[in-house]
Amino acid sequence: MQFATILYTLSMLLVCAFSAPLERRQETVSNVKCTSKTPLDFHTSNVALLQICGGIAGSIQKCQGLPTSTTGQSGNVRFTITPVVEGDQINISKGRWEQGIKAAFAVCGQNIPFTATFTGGAVKGDVNVVYEAV
Known part of the structure; x- marks a missing residue:
């Protein structure tokens, strides 16, 4: 019984030693x-944010169909x-x-229009992003 407890404790220490850090990845x-000093509407921006790639809301975790824009x-x-x-x-x-988006907002301010390049996000590299009023 004590051997199992010791083995369990050691295995948990080993798992914790090699687990990912608790901090979130910053893109x-x-x-x-x-591109402006006037923030766009919070709710409308959130809806638009989830409309990329034909809709990335809910259970969809990645842009579908590999579009070119x-x-x-x-x-x-x-x-x-x-x-x-x-x-x-x-x-x-x-x-x-x-x-x-959070990283760009950290630079410009919440819901302030911007242009930026995000690392990754395309098969061969990075993506350019424009957030604007139309």
């Missing part, structure tokens, strides 16, 4: 340019994603997309 964004629009708010490498295909995951 790298570059070329961030804030995509938009997410709701009302007067639009997100546009294009690969940095012309002709490349977008395969951005929901997690990478949302973390990239």
